[in-house]
Structure formats: C-alpha cells, structure tokens
Amino acid sequence: MALADLLKEKSILVVCGSGGVGKTTISASLALLAAMEGRKVLVCTIDPAKRLADSLGLKELGNKETRIPDLVFAQAGLAPKGELWGMMLDSKTTFDDLICRIAPDEAVRNRVLNNPFYQNITTALAGSQEFSATEKLFELACRKDYDLIVLDTPPTRHALDFLDAPNRLTSFLEAKVIAWFLGPYLKAGKLGFRFLNSGAAMAFRVLEKVTGYQTLADIADFFLVFEGLYEGFAARAAKVRQLMSDPATAFVLVTSPQSPSLLEASFFLDRLLEEKMPLGEVVFNRVYTAPTELSSEDVQALGIQTTQKLPAHKTAIDALCANLRLAILLAEADKRSIRRFLEQSCQPIESVRVPFMRTDIHDMAGLHTVCCHLAG
Amino acid sequence: MTFGPVAGEEANSMSLEAIFDKRIIFMTGKGGVGKTTLSVALAWAAQERGKNVILMEVDNSPNLRYILGRDIPVYKETRVAPRLSVFTLEPFKALEEYAALQIKVAAAARLFLNNRFVSYFMQAAPGWRELVTVGKIWHTHQRTVGRGKNRRPEYDMIVVDAPATGHGLSFLRVPAIFADILKFGRMQSQTNDLLDMLRDPERTVVNVVSLPEEMPLNEAVTLVNTAKSVMGMQVGVTFMNGVHPAPFLPDEKAACDNLLSDSCALETLGNIWPCGGKALFDAAADRQARAQSCRQYLDLAAERLPTPIVELPYEYPGRVDMDGVKRLACLITKALSGGA
Numbered sequence: 269m270a271l272a273d274l275l276k277e278k279s280i281l282v283v284c285g286s287g288g289v290g291k292t293t294i295s296a297s298l299a300l301l302a303a304m305e306g307r308k309v310l311v312c313t314i315d316p317a318k319r320l321a322d323s324l325g326l327k328e329l330g331n332k333e334t335r336i337p338d339l340v341f342a343q344a345g346l347a348p349k350g351e352l353w354g355m356m357l358d359s360k361t362t363f364d365d366l367i368c369r370i371a372p373d374e375a376v377r378n379r380v381l382n383n384p385f386y387q388n389i390t391t392a393l394a395g396s397q398e399f400s401a402t403e404k405l406f407e408l409a410c411r412k413d414y415d416l417i418v419l420d421t422p423p424t425r426h427a428l429d430f431l432d433a434p435n436r437l438t439s440f441l442e443a444k445v446i447a448w449f450l451g452p453y454l455k456a457g458k459l460g461f462r463f464l465n466s467g468a469a470m471a472f473r474v475l476e477k478v479t480g481y482q483t484l485a486d487i488a489d490f491f492l493v494f495e496g497l498y499e500g501f502a503a504r505a506a507k508v509r510q511l512m513s514d515p516a517t518a519f520v521l522v523t524s525p526q527s528p529s530l531l532e533a534s535f536f537l538d539r540l541l542e543e544k545m546p547l548g549e550v551v552f553n554r555v556y557t558a559p560t561e562l563s564s565e566d567v568q569a570l571g572i573q574t575t576q577k578l579p580a581h582k583t584a585i586d587a588l589c590a591n592l593r594l595a596i597l598l599a600e601a602d603k604r605s606i607r608r609f610l611e612q613s614c615q616p617i618e619s620v621r622v623p624f625m626r627t628d629i630h631d632m633a634g635l636h637t638v639c640c641h642l643a644g
Numbered sequence: 645m646t647f648g649p650v651a652g653e654e655a656n657s658m659s660l661e662a663i664f665d666k667r668i669i670f671m672t673g674k675g676g677v678g679k680t681t682l683s684v685a686l687a688w689a690a691q692e693r694g695k696n697v698i699l700m701e702v703d704n705s706p707n708l709r710y711i712l713g714r715d716i717p718v719y720k721e722t723r724v725a726p727r728l729s730v731f732t733l734e735p736f737k738a739l740e741e742y743a744a745l746q747i748k749v750a751a752a753a754r755l756f757l758n759n760r761f762v763s764y765f766m767q768a769a770p771g772w773r774e775l776v777t778v779g780k781i782w783h784t785h786q787r788t789v790g791r792g793k794n795r796r797p798e799y800d801m802i803v804v805d806a807p808a809t810g811h812g813l814s815f816l817r818v819p820a821i822f823a824d825i826l827k828f829g830r831m832q833s834q835t836n837d838l839l840d841m842l843r844d845p846e847r848t849v850v851n852v853v854s855l856p857e858e859m860p861l862n863e864a865v866t867l868v869n870t871a872k873s874v875m876g877m878q879v880g881v882t883f884m885n886g887v888h889p890a891p892f893l894p895d896e897k898a899a900c901d902n903l904l905s906d907s908c909a910l911e912t913l914g915n916i917w918p919c920g921g922k923a924l925f926d927a928a929a930d931r932q933a934r935a936q937s938c939r940q941y942l943d944l945a946a947e948r949l950p951t952p953i954v955e956l957p958y959e960y961p962g963r964v965d966m967d968g969v970k971r972l973a974c975l976i977t978k979a980l981s982g983g984a
Contacts, residue, residue: 287675287808288860317858388821528707529676559930560923574916578909584899585913588924591891595927598960626933628857 269518271620271642274548275302278518280409280511281418281548284430285522286532290553292316293629294522294622295420296324297638299352302416304639306349310413312404313420314357314397319630324354331358331365331404344632353414357422362400363390365407370500376493385490389437397422398430399437406508431539438505441498518548525552525602525621530609541615550619551642552606557623558599560592567593620644660952660980663880664690666849667785668802668841670816672871673853674863675808678885680707681964682853682956683805685972689980691727692973695800698729698784702777702815703807708732711969729799731784735773738780746830774818778838785841816842816850816875845878852882852951856941865948872950881980882951886958888938891931900928954979 274281275298283295292313299311310333316326325337333355341348364381371377380386390396398421405419421430494501511517519540523533533550540547562570571589575582610617622641629635663669671683680701687699698721701708708730709716716722716730719737723729740754787798807815819838822831842848850871854864864882871877892900903909914920945953956975959968 288677288855292859315859318862319858528705528710531706531710558923559926560918562918562923570917574913577912577916581899581903581906581909583896584903587892587896587900588903588928591931592924592927595930601960626930627937630858 269548270618271549271644274518274520275305275307275416278516278548279414279416280405280514280517281416281520282405282421282430282512282517283418283520283522284421284536286529289522289524289529290622291522292320292420293635293638294520294551294553294642295418296320296354297629297635297642298520299354299416299418300348300632300635301639301642302418303348303350303352304346307415308351308353308413309416309418310353310355310408311418311420312355312357312401312408314359314401314422316354316356316420317628317630320635321354321356323631326354326356331355331361333408340632344636346632346636350415357397357401357404359397359400360390362404363396366400366403366501366504367497370497370504372496376496379493380490380497383486383490383493385486386494396437398432401430402508402512403504406504406511409511431543431545438502441494441501513543513545515546518546520549520551521547522551522553525555525606525609527605530605534609534613537613537615537617547615548618550617552602552619552621554624555606555621556595556598556602557621558592558596560596562592562596564593564596564600567596660881661982663849663851663980664693664695664801666801666880667797667847668781668804668849669880670804670806670848670850670877671853672806672816672850672867673808674855674860677853677855677860678964679808679853680705680805681711681959681969682883682885682972682976683803684708684711685969685976686851687728687801687803688725688969688973689977690801690803691725692977694727696727696798697801697803698731698799699803699805700781700784701730701732701805703805704732704734705805708805711964711966713965733777733780735776738776739772742776742779774815775822775835775838777815778819778842779834782838782841785847816871816877820875843876849878849880851880852949854882854884854945855886856884856888856938856945858941861941861945861948864945868949868951879951882945882949882953883976884942884945884953884955886938887942887955888931888934888958890935891928 269277281295281298283291283298285291285294292315295313296311296316299309303309323340325340326334333353336352336354341352367380367386368377371380390400401419401422405417408414408417521533521536521540523529537547537550560567567589571585575585578585606619606621610619620642622638625634625637629638669686671679671686673679683699683701687697691697699708704718712724712730714724716732718732719734721729721731781802781804784799785797785802788795789798790796819835819842823835823839850867852864852867852871854860868879868882871879890897903913910921913924917924942953942955954976956972959972
C-alpha cells in the first residue's frame with residue numbers, strides 16, 4: 269500500500285527504528301501529512317526535541333493531548349484540512365493511570381502505587397517505556413477520538429526492543445507464577461518464611477540470604493496486591509497485542525541508508541513478518557542526494573574544460589568540482605545500499621526516501637519540507 | 645537521590661591525558677551517536693600506549709562485529725589484537741557466574757537459576773541485569789595475573805560501551821538504587837563495592853559521546869549532570885562525533901567568493917555546465933550549511949557542557965571499519981595528549 273493510502277486508511281501507525289535515525293521527525297511529518305489531507309491526527313511521542321516541541325506549541329504537556337494551534341500552521345503558510353494533535357508520553361503516569369483503572373478500590377490502588385518495588389518496575393525497568401507506550405496507544409485507540417494515531421516508539425538501541433518489551437513485562441507479572449511464588453508466602457503469613465514448596469523454599473532462602481529480607485517483603489507485598497489485578501492487566505495486554513496486528517494498524521520502519529542501521533532494519537522486518545504484524549512502509553531517512561544527474565566523470569571532464577577557459581579561477585573550480593564529486597559518490601553509495609536492501613528482502617517493501625537536509629528539522633516549515641519528500 | 649559531595653571542580657581540572665590512566669572508562673550517550681565506534685577507537689588508542697585493554701560491550705550490537713569485521717562470541721573474552729580483547733556481556737550468563745561464586749557449587753547455582761520462579765523473576769525483575777552487568781565489570785577489574793611482586797591487574801583498562809542513554813543512565817544508577825533498597829545481607833556490601841568503584845575518580849571516569857545536533861546534545865547535557873551530581877561520578881570528556889568539516893580551505897573559500905563576484909567568469913562557466921553550473925553551487929551550499937549547523941551546536945555544547953570537548957570528524961558512510969577506527973584513535977590520542 270502506498271504511503272498516501274496508509275495515511276488515508278489506517279487508524280494507527282507505529283513508527284519504529286533504532287536510535288538516532290530520526291523517528292520523531294518522521295512521526296511528526298507523517299502526522300502532519302495526514303492532517304493536511306483532512307484527518308484528525310494525534311502524534312504521540314516520548315521525548316521530542318525541545319526546539320521542535322516548543323515551535324509546535326507543545327510545552328509542559330505531560331500526558332495530555334494538545335491541539336497544534338492554527339497560528340503555528342499559518343506562520344508556516346499552511347492550512348491543514350484536518351487537525352493535528354500532539355502529546356508527550358509520560359511512562360510513570362501511564363502506569364499509574366493503568367493501576368487506577370484496574371484497581372477495585374482506593375486501598376488496593378494506594379498499596380500498589382506506594383510499593384517501592386512497583387515504583388522500580390515503572391521507572392528503572394528496561395521495557396517499561398515500551399510497555400506504557402503500547403498501553404497508552406490502546407487507551408487512545410479505544411476512545412476513538414482520532415482518525416489516525418501516529419506512535420513514535422521509545423528510543424532504543426534496537427528497533428526490536430519495542431516488540432519484545434511488553435511481553436517480557438506481562439510474562440513477568442503472570443498470575444500462575446505469582447500464585448506459585450505467593451503460595452508459601454501466604455501460608456507463612458507475614459512474620460516468617462516456612463515454605464511447603466521445597467523449590468520455592470530454596471530459592472527464597474538464597475534470595476533472602478543474598479538480598480536481605482525487607483526487599484523480598486516489598487516484592488511479595490507487591491505481588492500479593494497485584495494478584496487481584498493481574499487478570500485485568502493480562503486481558504488488556506492481550507488486547508494491546510491484538511491491536512498491533514489489527515488490519516487498521518501498520519508499522520513504519522525508519523532507517524538510515526547505512527550498513528549497520530540497515531542490518532538492524534532487516535532483522536526488524538523479519539520479525540514483523542514472523543509476528544504477522546503489518547509492515548506499512550520503510551522510510552529511508554537522511555539519504556544523500558546529488559543536486560545533478562551528472563556522473564563523477566562528467567563533472568571531472570566539465571571541470572577540466574572550465575579551468576582551460578578560466579585558468580585564473582582554477583582553485584575555485586577545482587574545489588567546487590571536488591565537492592560536487594563527493595556529493596555524487598555519497599549519493600551513489602546510498603542508492604546502492606538501498607537497492608541491495610530492497611532486493612534482499614523476502615517480502616515486497618513499499619519505501620520512500622527523505623534526503624539528508626542541510627540543517628536539522630525544528631519547526632513546522634521543516635516538517636512540511638519532510639512531508640513533501642514523504643508524499644513523493 | 646543524591647550522594648554526598650561530588651568530585652566536581654577537581655574532576656574538571658583533571659588533565660585529559662589522565663583518562664588513559666583510569667581503570668574503567670564508561671562511554672555513554674544517546675543511541676546512534678557512534679558510541680561503539682568511539683569505544684573501539686579509545687580502546688585502540690589505549691592499547692597503542694602499551695595498555696592491556698578489554699572492551700566490554702553491554703548491548704550485543706551488530707556494530708562491533710561490523711567494525712571488527714568478524715564475529716564475536718557472546719560472553720567470551722576474545723583477543724582481537726595483542727593488547728586488546730573484547731567481551732560482550734550477557735546478563736543471564738553474568739548472573740549464572742555470580743550465583744556460582746555465591747553458592748560455591750556450580751550445580752547448586754544452576755539448580756537455583758533453573759528454578760521456575762527464579763528464572764521468571766530474572767526475566768523481567770527490575771535492575772538485575774544492570775546490577776550483574778556492573779558486577780561483572782567490577783569483577784573483571786579485580787582480576788589479577790602473576791604472583792607476589794609481579795601481581796598486577798589482568799587488564800589495565802576496561803572500556804565499557806554502555807547502552808544508549810535512558811537505559812544507559814539506569815544502568816549506572818542501578819547499584820545506587822539497590823544500595824538504597826537492600827537493608828542488609830551480603831548483596832548490600834557487594835553493591836557498596838560497586839558504588840565505590842563507580843564513584844572513585846581515581847579508577848573510573850564517564851565519557852559522553854554526542855553529535856552536533858539538538859537531541860544528542862540535550863542528552864549529553866542531562867547525562868553529564870546526572871553522572872556528576874546524582875551519581876557522584878567523575879565525568880571526563882565529551883566526544884563530539886560526526887562533525888562535518890568546512891567544505892573548503894580558507895584559500896579555496898576566498899577563491900570561490902572571488903569567482904562568484906566575477907560575472908564574466910560565471911557566464912563562461914554557465915555556458916559549459918548544464919543549468920548554469922547550479923549543481924556546483926548547490927552542492928557547496930549543502931555542505932557549507934551542514935558545517936555551519938555543526939559549528940553552531942559545537943558553540944552551544946561549549947556553553948552548556950562543563951567538560952572539555954573533543955571534536956571528531958564525520959566519517960563518510962561505509963568508512964567506519966577498522967581503518968576508520970584507527971584514524972579516530974589517532975585523533976583521540978592527539979586530542980587527549982594536548983595536541984588539539
């Protein structure tokens with residue numbers, strides 16, 4: 269499906285990619301493009317560049333959705349037919365909201381929220397951002413307030429982390445294990461550990477010895493409270509998963525056209541295929557382009573011809589030609605590696621190229637330039 | 645959470661060359677800034693000075709394999725040059741090793757780790773990965789070779805290619821979090837050993853890798869501040885990677901300006917080149933704009949970062965192989981020994 273159709277027909281775009289490839293810029297540009305075409309779009313991002321956020325009027329927003337004011341568009345000479353909304357994802361708040369939603373009463377809620385172990389899970393645990401991103405996405409998708417939600421995934425070294433993390437967290441909190449873990453604890457009461465299950469007893473004894481008792485009590489208490497919440501939690505996680513493979517969802521993979529990044533990208537594509545998750549588009553970002561159709565040899569020949577006519581300007585002409593030839597070589601290198609990537613893929617890939625811009629993108633006008641390249 | 649007085653100002657006056665005398669060097673920064681490349685380059689520079697170096701990679705990244713042009717087995721010290729080894733950390737393996745040390749009997753350790761609860765717990769329990777990772781680094785730095793008077797550390801220097809910030813911060817933060825949680829027990833004293841190692845300015849330094857772009861720079865600022873004031877670690881230098889150099893030398897620039905002001909010459913050129921030679925000038929403007937943008941962020945970095953800044957040039961795509969790394973190592977050596 270072409271990018272224009274994705275933006276018209278899908279209701280969720282999940283933008284993935286390894287660190288530093290420009291996910292946030294591409295996410296915002298995709299959202300802008302859809303809004304220009306008349307859809308009501310929300311772009312949900314984790315950690316936008318401050319200059320970009322500021323220039324879009326997205327300061328101090330926390331977990332709240334905010335509409336980009338008309339003025340910001342007008343200043344860039346744009347008049348979108350739809351609406352563009354933005355929000356910054358706050359992982360901790362999303363987790364807390366989820367607990368509030370699934371907790372049966374205030375006492376349970378507070379016990380979870382105040383548990384030191386819970387606080388660690390939500391802040392220090394690798395993967396908690398990814399989990400809360402999908403959780404927030406699910407919440408937003410259920411509300412159906414938007415025609416399209418563009419999710420900019422958390423910055424990770426590997427694009428794959430985004431797919432792995434939520435599962436890791438749910439399997440960690442799995443009820444059966446909790447029950448097994450808690451069984452002896454519950455039987456022992458709160459004052460001591462006397463285990464009936466010998467495997468658990470041994471595990472406990474070692475953990476207790478190594479870590480000290482207090483920690484285990486926090487953990488046990490967390491699981492004790494959470495046990496009642498797990499069903500709601502797991503049901504939600506399953507639905508989130510479903511949403512990810514829904515036909516109305518598509519993944520957009522952002523990659524640089526250079527080797528290590530492409531290597532990661534191909535791992536990611538294989539994995540999407542394996543998980544039967546729909547790949548919408550690959551965006552090659554920061555691609556070197558040459559400002560000419562001439563080849564490096566043409567430039568060299570023209571350069572010689574020119575210096576013969578203008579010997580006084582030889583230094584300048586040589587420098588300019590060398591510079592242009594470098595641009596051509598870089599562009600050719602990128603073109604080659606992109607072609608190789610597309611040829612080696614085992615599934616047909618829709619792709620689009622965004623050139624290496626002169627400066628970084630930090631305002632609406634810049635995003636619109638990216639949009640023009642995305643639109644082809 | 646804050647920890648006592650910070651090495652602070654003294655840390656800043658540390659001579660750059662002293663970085664080569666540290667036992668443990670953390671290389672950290674936002675994803676995609678070239679941490680792995682610069683970690684290898686720094687390790688290479690150190691081994692060229694006669695140090696026995698091990699590069700410990702926290703994330704198993706395809707980058708390292710790409711740079712070295714060979715496969716590196718996970719959790720196995722692999723010698724890639726006479727004085728340079730690389731090691732890819734794997735938390736579960738590190739945990740197994742740790743448990744075996746604690747429980748003494750390897751079979752019991754395996755039994756413990758294969759316990760259904762424990763293996764589940766370890767799969768997602770917060771912080772364990774980071775803690776055993778730092779633990780493995782600590783353990784490696786403690787190892788010695790030789791006996792009696794000849795006893796010396798097995799590795800003079802450990803270069804740690806830390807995970808991307810965000811995760812990178814929590815990775816260094818975790819020992820402190822654990823020290824806070826653990827009330828007593830053997831692990832508490834071990835965690836304190838880790839903290840001592842991380843916070844000892846004689847042994848340990850954190851370097852930051854960044855790019856002359858907004859987000860990586862912001863992240864570098866956060867990282868430097870957190871490492872210094874929250875974790876009480878010594879911060880060394882910020883490597884500004886990927887600096888696009890000015891496309892023209894000063895005399896070339898002057899010659900170009902001269903050409904541009906010569907309308908007669910421009911007309912001649914325009915008759916030879918398609919579109920009046922627009923491509924020549926566009927390509928020049930492209931690279932000049934990139935170089936200028938880099939310059940602006942470097943100025944901003946100098947303003948916002950308390951560390952010395954080492955500039956490293958943009959390496960064109962496909963050039964970051966071992967030769968590229970050696971070029972970078974030369975530049976790093978030059979910069980750190982006062983040649984920059």
